[in-house]
């Protein structure tokens with residue numbers, strides 16, 4: 343169970359690393375984000391890679407929830423607790439997020455691009471849900487990685503203890519969240535959402 347969780351986690355991490363980098367590029371504008379997404383889609387939006395990714399996500403959620411229920415009462419210490427609770431949030435987020443992307447793509451016939459991600463974040467009162475929903479997802483992703491690093495890493499790196507290294511990963515999660523939100527909201531000043539995405543924001 344643990345091995346399967348670890349292995350599928352690695353596959354998902356490669357995708358999420360590229361995916362978050364894609365969102366990071368939104369600081370250079372919507373066009374830059376869309377341009378990179380179109381390039382990245384050649385890698386992940388094909389029947390082979392997308393099937394592997396979706397199967398990995400399903401296995402990750404099932405094994406993760408099993409691990410959560412067997413561990414939640416026995417974990418102790420900051421990093422162990424963080425690992426199980428960020429994992430639980432990621433399971434919830436992945437179910438919601440991938441369902442939303444698939445509904446957007448196949449039922450609403452939308453291009454699930456920059457504006458699909460930015461719609462809820464730039465519209466009041468939806469943003470009251472979407473800010474914590476996406477923010478916690480990015481922070482949980484880094485938090486989960488920081489906890490794994492804490493257990494697996496055995497030695498100092500550049501003179502930093504394992505605890506300091508894990509803290510840096512976690513702090514990077516907060517910084518990445520801020521940068522991504524800055525990009526997806528046009529420097530926090532808001533983005534005009536094209537009409538075809540009106541359905542996303544209840545218009």
Ligand code: HEM
Pocket residue numbers: 357358361365379383386387392395396399432436439440443453454455456458459460476477479480483522
């Ligand atoms: C600010 C935060 C995020 C936003 C705005 C966002 C937005 C999006 C969008 C627009 C897509 C569709 C991509 C496409 O059509 O090519 C997508 C797909 C996806 N996202 Fe996110 N995402 C965010 C964070 C995350 C995080 C933290 C994870 C994982 C932990 C994640 C996992 C995925 C997965 C697995 C897919 C499906 C890929 C596919 O099979 O096409 N996302 N996301």
